Every structure is written in structure tokens, then in C-alpha cells.
Amino acid sequence: MKTRELRAFLEEKGIDFALFYSAGMSVNPNFRYFSGFNGPGALLAGKDTFLLVPKMEEERARRCNIRNIHPIDKKRLFESVLGIVKKKKLRHKKIGIDKNSFTLNAYKGFRKCFKSKISDISGCCARLRTIKTEGEIKLLAKSCSHADKIIQKCIRNFKDFRTESEAAAFLVYETKKNGLELSFSPIVASGKNASMPHYEPSSSRINKGFCVIDFGVQYKGYCSDITRTVYIGNPSLKEKNIYNKLLQIQKNAIDIVKDNKKCSELYDFTVKSLGKDAKYFTHGLGHGIGVEIHELPNLTLNSKDRIRDNMVFTIEPGIYVKGKFGIRIEDSLMFSGRAKVLTRTSKDLLII
Amino acid sequence: MKTRELRAFLEEKGIDFALFYSAGMSVNPNFRYFSGFNGPGALLAGKDTFLLVPKMEEERARRCNIRNIHPIDKKRLFESVLGIVKKKKLRHKKIGIDKNSFTLNAYKGFRKCFKSKISDISGCCARLRTIKTEGEIKLLAKSCSHADKIIQKCIRNFKDFRTESEAAAFLVYETKKNGLELSFSPIVASGKNASMPHYEPSSSRINKGFCVIDFGVQYKGYCSDITRTVYIGNPSLKEKNIYNKLLQIQKNAIDIVKDNKKCSELYDFTVKSLGKDAKYFTHGLGHGIGVEIHELPNLTLNSKDRIRDNMVFTIEPGIYVKGKFGIRIEDSLMFSGRAKVLTRTSKDLLII
Numbered sequence: 001m002k003t004r005e006l007r008a009f010l011e012e013k014g015i016d017f018a019l020f021y022s023a024g025m026s027v028n029p030n031f032r033y034f035s036g037f038n039g040p041g042a043l044l045a046g047k048d049t050f051l052l053v054p055k056m057e058e059e060r061a062r063r064c065n066i067r068n069i070h071p072i073d074k075k076r077l078f079e080s081v082l083g084i085v086k087k088k089k090l091r092h093k094k095i096g097i098d099k100n101s102f103t104l105n106a107y108k109g110f111r112k113c114f115k116s117k118i119s120d121i122s123g124c125c126a127r128l129r130t131i132k133t134e135g136e137i138k139l140l141a142k143s144c145s146h147a148d149k150i151i152q153k154c155i156r157n158f159k160d161f162r163t164e165s166e167a168a169a170f171l172v173y174e175t176k177k178n179g180l181e182l183s184f185s186p187i188v189a190s191g192k193n194a195s196m197p198h199y200e201p202s203s204s205r206i207n208k209g210f211c212v213i214d215f216g217v218q219y220k221g222y223c224s225d226i227t228r229t230v231y232i233g234n235p236s237l238k239e240k241n242i243y244n245k246l247l248q249i250q251k252n253a254i255d256i257v258k259d260n261k262k263c264s265e266l267y268d269f270t271v272k273s274l275g276k277d278a279k280y281f282t283h284g285l286g287h288g289i290g291v292e293i294h295e296l297p298n299l300t301l302n303s304k305d306r307i308r309d310n311m312v313f314t315i316e317p318g319i320y321v322k323g324k325f326g327i328r329i330e331d332s333l334m335f336s337g338r339a340k341v342l343t344r345t346s347k348d349l350l351i352i
Numbered sequence: 353m354k355t356r357e358l359r360a361f362l363e364e365k366g367i368d369f370a371l372f373y374s375a376g377m378s379v380n381p382n383f384r385y386f387s388g389f390n391g392p393g394a395l396l397a398g399k400d401t402f403l404l405v406p407k408m409e410e411e412r413a414r415r416c417n418i419r420n421i422h423p424i425d426k427k428r429l430f431e432s433v434l435g436i437v438k439k440k441k442l443r444h445k446k447i448g449i450d451k452n453s454f455t456l457n458a459y460k461g462f463r464k465c466f467k468s469k470i471s472d473i474s475g476c477c478a479r480l481r482t483i484k485t486e487g488e489i490k491l492l493a494k495s496c497s498h499a500d501k502i503i504q505k506c507i508r509n510f511k512d513f514r515t516e517s518e519a520a521a522f523l524v525y526e527t528k529k530n531g532l533e534l535s536f537s538p539i540v541a542s543g544k545n546a547s548m549p550h551y552e553p554s555s556s557r558i559n560k561g562f563c564v565i566d567f568g569v570q571y572k573g574y575c576s577d578i579t580r581t582v583y584i585g586n587p588s589l590k591e592k593n594i595y596n597k598l599l600q601i602q603k604n605a606i607d608i609v610k611d612n613k614k615c616s617e618l619y620d621f622t623v624k625s626l627g628k629d630a631k632y633f634t635h636g637l638g639h640g641i642g643v644e645i646h647e648l649p650n651l652t653l654n655s656k657d658r659i660r661d662n663m664v665f666t667i668e669p670g671i672y673v674k675g676k677f678g679i680r681i682e683d684s685l686m687f688s689g690r691a692k693v694l695t696r697t698s699k700d701l702l703i704i
């Protein structure tokens with residue numbers, strides 16, 4: 001959490017405080033990032049920080065690092081925020097909000113309570129989150145190491161799984177048993193199912209051929225992301241070759257990561273290396289990871305991002321031939337002078 | 353999916369089409385509801401329906417029931433929508449959007465492409481989703497029956513779990529193995545942890561005393577929700593009495609559900625029945641379930657909702673004494689002339 005950096009930004013811009021809120025079941029990532037609380041509520045972050053949570057969440061919220069916690073009626077979120085502002089006599093001439101997550105109706109409710117000037121701080125939040133602190137890097141590395149252990153155990157046991165669902169179940173079981181959360185619902189896509197990059201595992205039997213396993217955990221709220229492709233049965237020489245070609249491209253892409261490098265160049269490099277197979281590569285080369293599984297930087301065609309120290313992101317080229325097969329090889333890595341791969345599971349084609 | 357009903361509403365209001373979008377990893381529920389597609393993209397629902405998805409999702413999207421599927425660049429969502437509108441010569445004088453999920457920045461992007469009149473259809477979407485179709489009720493009943501089987505298996509095996517995390521892991525394993533998704537991250541809260549209604553299970557040993565198990569699956573996208581409280585060790589007479597008092601209140605609340613009943617009355621009834629323990633009941637009495645785990649109706653103090661035929665919702669009173677213990681008993685039920693409980697796991701206090 002870069003509360004201090006956020007505060008400095010607000011001060012520079014003459015913003016009295018930032019207001020984040022989280023409604024419903026899926027917790028707003030900026031709210032979670034700056035509050036450390038994984039639940040619904042509102043956060044005022046200015047000279048002082050106030051966390052407002054529904055009464056039923058109060059005890060849980062007191063476990064995070066914020067001293068000023070106030071129980072509120074979640075149906076009257078902005079009225080409650082105004083209540084605190086008045087009670088604490090907080091200056092509120094200019095309020096920073098995250099327009100990437102603030103909804104139109106929430107804004108309407110907010111505007112009934114506040115006539116303040118508004119400043120969009122979504123860009124600032126994204127930037128702060130893109131460059132990780134030392135503490136965050138430790139958590140992300142630990143998250144990757146957990147993901148490594150679990151995916152390796154899954155691969156070791158792979159022979160025992162009859163269905164894709166069973167393999168996915170194993171991954172989530174190990175995640176939960178270790179007191180971790182998932183980064184996303186794991187993908188186990190075998191045979192021609194693997195040609196769908198975001199395939200949802202089914203109760204059908206594991207097919208022969210390439211099988212894509214895409215998995216990640218959240219450790220203390222920080223996401224890891226790793227994909228390995230194994231082979232069920234006996235791969236042909238052609239299949240081995242295409243796997244090894246993709247693997248070499250993935251390794252080369254990691255090798256050319258350097259400071260100030262345009263992310264779009266890394267993407268271009270991959271497309272060029274794929275040559276005639278580039279048409280089968282249907283997604284970006286990678287994405288930042290942090291409290292969300294998809295953050296900046298974007299390693300895509302039109303990305304404006306550049307590689308900087310203390311970014312943590314994935315490199316994950318793939319080849320997807322519709323109705324036939326799919327392969328993806330993905331690592332999470334951090335950059336600090338050079339790329340350091342955080343996910344360390346072997347990438348040699350494993351034949352099961 | 354009530355595409356026909358949505359269309360009728362749009363026609364009545366002179367809205368040319370509804371526009372839903374889903375960005376990022378957590379899929380917008382109205383987008384999912386009306387498209388049947390669990391991924392990112394945009395949906396135009398008018399006389400004709402068009403689903404626009406990133407290239408990498410195309411094959412997966414073709415598995416849903418929409419004929420007109422177009423691959424797009426997800427970074428240019430609204431430009432792509434405009435492209436389709438122009439290509440298909442769709443009338444776009446007035447467009448319906450869901451202001452409960454449309455963000456300020458998305459709206460800005462949308463406004464660059466469309467000068468149309470705008471109508472907020474969030475209320476209509478919520479209303480359509482509150483009253484379930486026969487098909488949806490079947491899916492919800494099936495979802496509840498899956499949740500029943502899994503929670504029963506978990507309770508039968510409870511002696512084998514050392515930690516809360518292990519019990520939670522068992523629940524997610526069984527969910528995934530059966531090709532289902534979770535409705536939410538399951539709660540297993542033992543001893544004094546149970547006083548936090550949304551406690552996150554930890555790797556600490558299961559404590560003696562009441563243990564709250566709150567769990568639900570998604571079957572074909574439809575959520576179930578059930579909570580049972582078991583007792584680890586030997587409950588005192590006082591503990592048995594408080595459990596049975598809460599159980600009787602839960603049963604009575606179900607019994608008084610009738611057509612046109614105010615949801616706030618059901619809540620009031622519970623509070624009155626709890627008497628001096630009402631101060632320990634810190635959340636609503638229940639909520640609708642559907643493609644989201646929290647939908648209308650709200651069974652809360654200030655709710656304006658009334659019970660109607662074909663609503664599906666939970667009844668879940670609880671008692672939470674901070675630092676001491678927690679109990680919650682929750683069923684999912686549907687209403688059709690009378691309340692029919694969909695989750696059928698025994699509610700007698702189980703001593704483990």
C-alpha cells in the first residue's frame with residue numbers, strides 16, 4: 001500500500017482527500033489496496049484516513065492497519081461519508097475519485113452529498129500500483145512460490161485425474177488448504193479445448209494431446225500467475241517442435257526485457273518470432289500482477305507502457321489452433337535491472 | 353435470461369437497444385445474464401442481439417445462444433460497438449444502459465462515440481432478474497441440491513479436518529470436481545472467529561464451540577447459498593438453547609413468508625423474536641439469489657421489496673457475540689404461493 005505516495009500526490013494536486021468505495025460482493029481493488037480491507041465500505045484517504053464499514057464487518061475491519069474505523073449503514077454510504085466529513089471538520093473543496101470504478105449511479109448519490117470539485121485519480125492509482133514496493137515484491141514472490149508448489153504437485157498427480165474438473169479441483173483444494181485464495185478460477189484445458197485461452201474446465205475426460213494448466217493464488221491479497229502446458233500421450237515430433245519453438249520464444253522474450261523497453265516492442269518481438277504461427281497468438285504477451293490479476297503494464301500491440309524497475313508482470317505467449325490444440329507457457333517475473341523469473345516450475349515439455 | 357421481456361420494456365420506453373459491457377476479470381452480471389456469456393465484451397440487445405468479444409474469446413463465445421458474434425479489440429470497446437451500429441444500420445436515438453455498473457470513465461468513452469439519448473435501465477434489469485423464470489428456478493433448485501450434497505459431505509467428514517482452511521478446501525474441491533463454480537469463497541468460522549459474519553477461514557486449528565459453515569455453488573451460472581452451524585465439543589444447555597431459539601426463529605420466519613408480504617416485516621419479525629439478543633444480529637435477514645449471490649429482494653430494515661411469486665431468496669438470521677461465538681442458519685428458498693425451502697440439509701444442531 002502506498003498511502004504515503006497517494007497522500008503526496010493529493011497534496012500536490014490540492015486534493016483534500018481521496019474517496020474510494022466498495023459495494024457488493026466483489027471488492028474494489030483500489031479500495032482494498034489503500035485500506036487493506038477485503039470487504040465492502042468506503043475509505044477517505046487524506047491527511048487522516050477513515051475506514052467506514054457496515055456494522056457486520058466492523059470486527060473484521062479492525063484487523064487491518066487503519067485506526068479510524070466507523071460503522072455505517074451501507075445503504076447510505078455517501079451520507080455516512082458526509083457525516084464523518086462534518087464531524088471531523090474535514091476540508092472537502094476538492095475530492096479525488098477513481099473514475100474507472102465509480103459508477104454513474106454511485107456518482108449521482110455522491111453528488112447529492114458533495115458539491116466539491118472532483119478530480120479523477122484513477123491514473124495515479126494505477127501508476128502507484130504498477131511500481132511495487134519492496135514489501136509488495138516479497139508478497140508477490142511468496143505468492144508465486146506458493147503457486148509453483150501447488151502446480152508442481154498437481155502435475156505430479158496428473159495421472160490420477162480423470163477429468164479436467166478433477167485437476168482444477170486439486171488446484172483449488174491445495175490453495176484453500178494452505179489458507180490462500182485463488183487469483184482466478186484455474187484453467188485446465190485438454191485436447192481441442194485448449195484452443196480457448198479462457199476455457200472453463202468441464203467434467204469431461206482429459207483428452208490426449210496438449211493440456212494447458214493456468215493457475216495462480218492470492219497470498220495476503222497478492223496474485224501470482226503461471227501456465228504450464230503438459231502433454232497427455234505421445235507427442236509427435238511436430239508437436240514437440242512447436243512446443244519447443246514457443247518455449248524458446250518465451251525465454252527469448254524474457255531475455256530481452258530491459259529498463260525503459262516499450263512493452264509493445266516485447267509483444268512485437270513475439271509476433272515476429274512466431275512468424276507464420278503469429279495468427280494463432282490471439283492475446284497479449286502479458287500483464288502486470290498485484291492486488292489484481294490484470295494490472296499495468298500491458299504487454300500488447302498498442303501499449304504505451306514501458307518496463308521500469310519494480311514492475312511485476314507475466315510473459316505468456318500462446319498458440320491456439322481452433323478445434324485442434326492450444327499451448328501457453330507463462331511465467332510471472334519482476335524487473336529490477338534485469339528480469340527475475342518468480343515462477344520456477346520447469347518448462348520442459350512434460351509427457352504424462 | 354429474459355431477453356424477450358427486456359425487449360418489450362425497451363420497446364415500451366422507445367429505447368432502440370440496451371448496451372451492456374463487461375471489462376476486466378469480474379464479469380458484469382447483467383452482461384452475463386442477458387448474453388449467457390461468462391467473459392469480457394459488449395452486448396447490444398434490441399430487435400436483434402449482437403455479442404462483441406475480444407478475438408481470443410470468440411470460440412468460447414460461440415458456445416452461447418447468440419448468433420451474431422463479432423470479434424473486437426477490447427481496448428476500443430465503444431468504437432467497435434459504433435462500428436456494428438453503423439454496419440448494421442441500427443437505430444440509436446435512445447440507448448439503454450445500466451447506470452449501476454457503467455463507470456464514469458467508460459461513460460466518457462461511450463459518449464465520444466454516441467450522442468444518443470440515454471436511459472437508465474438498471475431498475476428494469478434488477479426487476480426482471482428478481483422474478484425468476486421456470487427455467488431459472490430449476491437451475492437454482494439444482495444449484496441448491498448440489499450445495500446440499502457438498503455441505504453434507506463436508507459435515508460428515510468434519511472430524512477429519514484439523515483447520516478451518518482444510519474444511520473450506522474440502523468444500524471447494526467437491527465444487528470443482530463436480531464441474532461447478534463457487535458462489536463465493538466459503539466461510540468456515542470456528543470458536544470466536546464465528547462472530548465475524550464474513551470471516552475468512554485461516555490455517556488455524558478448528559476451535560471448540562459453534563462453527564459456522566457458509567457455502568454455495570454456481571450451477572450453470574446460478575447461485576445457491578446455505579449456512580449450517582455445527583458444534584465442536586460438548587455444548588452446554590445454554591448453548592443448545594440459544595441455537596434452538598435461533599433455529600425456531602428461522603423456521604418461523606420461513607413460515608410467515610406470504611405473497612405481497614413486505615420484506616422489511618420479515619426482518620422486523622426476526623428482530624422482535626430475538627428480543628434481548630437482537631443487538632447481536634448485525635446483518636439483513638436475507639437476499640435474493642440468481643446469477644449473483646446478492647440480488648433483490650432485500651430482507652432488511654429499510655427494504656421496499658415485497659414477496660412475489662417466483663422470487664428465490666435466503667432466510668438467514670444470526671447471532672454474533674464479539675470475541676465469543678457466532679451462529680447462523682441459512683436456507684435458500686423459492687416462493688410460489690408458499691415458501692418452498694430449496695436447501696434441505698438438516699438444521700438440527702450437529703455435535704462433532
